[in-house]
Amino acid sequence: MSSRRDFIKKATIGTIGISTVLNCGKSAEEKHSGVASVKTQKKPIIISTWRHGLAANEEAWKQLKSKKPALDAIVSGVGISEADPNVQSVGYGGLPDREGKVTLDACIMDHNSDCGSVSFLQGIKHPIAVAKKVLENTPHVMLSGKGALQFALSEGFKEENLLTEKSKERWKKWLENSKYKPVINIENHDTISMLALDEAGNLSGGCTTSGAAWKMHGRVGDSPIIGAGLFLDNDVGAAAATGLGEAVIRTSGSAMVVELMRQGKTPFEACKEIVERIYNKHKNHKDMEYLQVGFIAINKQGEHAGYSIRPGFNYAVYDTIEGNRMESAASKMVKE
Numbered sequence: 001m002s003s004r005r006d007f008i009k010k011a012t013i014g015t016i017g018i019s020t021v022l023n024c025g026k027s028a029e030e031k032h033s034g035v036a037s038v039k040t041q042k043k044p045i046i047i048s049t050w051r052h053g054l055a056a057n058e059e060a061w062k063q064l065k066s067k068k069p070a071l072d073a074i075v076s077g078v079g080i081s082e083a084d085p086n087v088q089s090v091g092y093g094g095l096p097d098r099e100g101k102v103t104l105d106a107c108i109m110d111h112n113s114d115c116g117s118v119s120f121l122q123g124i125k126h127p128i129a130v131a132k133k134v135l136e137n138t139p140h141v142m143l144s145g146k147g148a149l150q151f152a153l154s155e156g157f158k159e160e161n162l163l164t165e166k167s168k169e170r171w172k173k174w175l176e177n178s179k180y181k182p183v184i185n186i187e188n189h190d191t192i193s194m195l196a197l198d199e200a201g202n203l204s205g206g207c208t209t210s211g212a213a214w215k216m217h218g219r220v221g222d223s224p225i226i227g228a229g230l231f232l233d234n235d236v237g238a239a240a241a242t243g244l245g246e247a248v249i250r251t252s253g254s255a256m257v258v259e260l261m262r263q264g265k266t267p268f269e270a271c272k273e274i275v276e277r278i279y280n281k282h283k284n285h286k287d288m289e290y291l292q293v294g295f296i297a298i299n300k301q302g303e304h305a306g307y308s309i310r311p312g313f314n315y316a317v318y319d320t321i322e323g324n325r326m327e328s329a330a331s332k333m334v335k336e
Helices: 002-024 028-032 053-065 070-083 127-137 145-154 165-175 245-251 253-262 267-282
Strands: 045-049 104-109 115-121 142-144 192-197 203-209 230-233 237-243 293-299 304-308 314-319 323-328
Touching: 045 053, 045 070, 045 293, 045 304, 053 070, 053 192, 053 314, 053 323, 070 104, 070 127, 070 192, 070 203, 104 127, 104 230, 115 127, 115 145, 127 142, 127 145, 127 203, 142 145, 192 237, 192 293, 203 230, 203 237, 230 253, 237 245, 237 253, 237 267, 245 253, 245 267, 253 267, 253 293, 267 293, 267 304, 304 314
Parallel strands: 115 142
Antiparallel strands: 045 192, 045 314, 104 115, 104 203, 192 203, 230 237, 237 293, 293 304, 314 323
């Protein structure tokens, strides 16, 4: 009996020692990034981009705790940002294109890899809800432009004017020079992306945006593109992007983050590697002057992280341990 107790005691000490070594091995940068502990993380957990993610998380959390499906939680959560006229990068009140038209993109994806998407949608306040209807009620993944609007109206959505006076005034001010040059972490945070790991351990995700302010009429960014603005594999993890959509599309950014997690990398390591890949591919590109791209990611264990090219990217996290709060993402470039 004593030998059995000795064996258990030694095994316990060994486990503690290994855990200590693993925790000590984390870099200061990784600790700063908000990487959660796999051992202590509990489900559910929600992460979403930017400060407006706090209010979105609150609503999504209520839905999850009420046993609503994760997709419903995401639609309700990011719908808070879509309906807020003070969030000028999403939905109602979003900054228009150079012709003064508010055009919206959104996509949604569930743990079965079913997905729905709308692009270049006008006149509908909640494109994320339309994307969910595409997933549920059509054989397609993406509907665009007039076809997306026609579908939304057939599903009972109300057409309305999304250009607020506040956004209209900013557009008129822009017209004085008509120069297309995004401002880092202002026009560049044109998305709310949300990822959720529910109590059953299933992943879901969604993105919604009014796109880059003053874009050419008809431009579509990464947010409605599965594999670029959003991707998940329920066996592995989920990732979503924010920032300059063209750069994310060129690199299939979110799909690549998930693929690196499949290969064994942590969410932090995966986000960091793809951000650095995007940076290296754009070092001599015409977009480099105002290039900002950030990713959030979560794996099946509830580990989460964010990483961006330039400083200033942050994201909201809601879990059972610390509640709802902001995390600052680490970045490749440092403040000047």
